[in-house]
Amino acid sequence: MVLPGTDPLAAGVHTVEVEGAVLRYHVHGTGPLCVAHPGGPGIAWEYLRAPELEKKLTLVYVEPVGTGGSDRLPSHPHGYTRALYSRHLAAVIDHLAVPRVHLLGHSHGGFVAQYHALHRPDQLAGIVLYDSAPVTGDEHAAEVMRSVQEFAARQADHPELPAVLKAFAAIPAIADDAAMLAAARGVLPAYIAGYWAEPQRWAPLRESLRATYISGLDEHDAPDQVDDRVPLAALSLPALVVAGRYDVVCGARWAEELHKLIPASQLVILERSGHFGHLEEPGRFADEVAAFVTADHATDRPE
Incomplete structure (x- = not known):
């Protein structure tokens, strides 16, 4: 743990109090600055570690309120809105004491990044919408169902497919941490394009x-x-805008729509990835994100 009063961008674990809640964030890597918000909501930040990207950028991984070592709200498990996450992001970015940052949001974190870009553009030099979508609700749910059916058709003969589909079916009934974790681990083979081709590679992530x-x-x-x-x-x-071709949650359909909507946007489709392109195609992911961030050096961390 980095001691209070030290450089807010020193490598290690930091804490900052926001609206009465103690939040943690983690600094890794070297180079221009990028703040990363994980998905879920409720999935702890570690899965988003991107070692290849850390060779090119300084990554500030936020632990959103309610997850990991950050505090929970008194109203837990309710009250975790995009407006709340955005206010907390604003406080963390202010704490970093840099003029503007690039903000990367993955999955639900992409929803948060979109909201933050719309409400606090003054803090940002740019955004990376990684496996995000412009809408949720019935339309998004129908697209997820269609994508899961495509996954099931591709993997129809795999003996573990019924367990994955059972995990998806259990999602609406999640009501505690144990069920949430079981679902996250249960659906993982559908979230990674080549999971069953290299199960030993992905076992550590799952665990x-x-x-x-x-x-x-x-x-x-x-x-x-x-x-x-x-x-x-x-x-x-x-x-x-970055998405995996085989992402069953926020795939190419949504990435293409985001790209069409946002005037100053670039689109990258990772053709061999699902929902975790930073791990499935780490080299290309790192190259694309770093090139985007370093195109504007206003957020460079002083050496």
């Missing part, structure tokens, strides 16, 4: 996953839905 049940409801028990189509069309920040 290391940590998860917290977060309901997705606000403090009034209403779903925290996403529909950013209209505002994203007016976004002036540069954006890099």
Whole structure:
């Protein structure tokens, strides 16, 4: 743990208090700065570690409130909205004491990054929307179902397929941390394009996953839905949109739509990846993200 009062970008684990909650963030790597927000909501940050990217950039991995070593809300598991995550991100970025940062959001973290870009563009030099989508709700759920059916058709003869489909079916009934973790581990073979071709490669990731049940409801028990189509069309920040061709959750269909919506955007489809391109195609992922971030050196960390 880095001691209070030291450089907020020193390598290691840091804490910062925001709205009465103690949040943790982790600094790894070297080079220009990029803040990374993990997905879920409720999946702990470690899965997002990108060693190849850390060779090119300084990564600040945020542990969102409610996950890992960060505090939980008094209303837990409810109240974790994009507005809340964005306010916390704003405080962390202010704490880093740099003029602007690039913000990378993965999966649900992409939803948060979109919201932050729309509400706090003054803090950002650009955003990386990694396996994100412009909407959630029924339309998104239908696309997930279609993608899972395609996955099932490709893997129809695999003996572990029924267990994966059972894990997907159990998601709506999740109500505690144990069930959340079981679901995250259970669906993982569908989230990685070549999982069953190299199960020994992915076993450590599966075992290391940590998860917290977060309901997705606000403090009034209403779903925290996403529909950013209209505002994203007016976004002036540069954006890099990245998705895996075989991502069953936020795949190429949504990446292409985000790219069409956002005026100053670039699109990268990782053709051999699912939902974890930073691990499935680490070299290309690192090259693409680093090239985007270093195209604007305003966020360079002083050497």
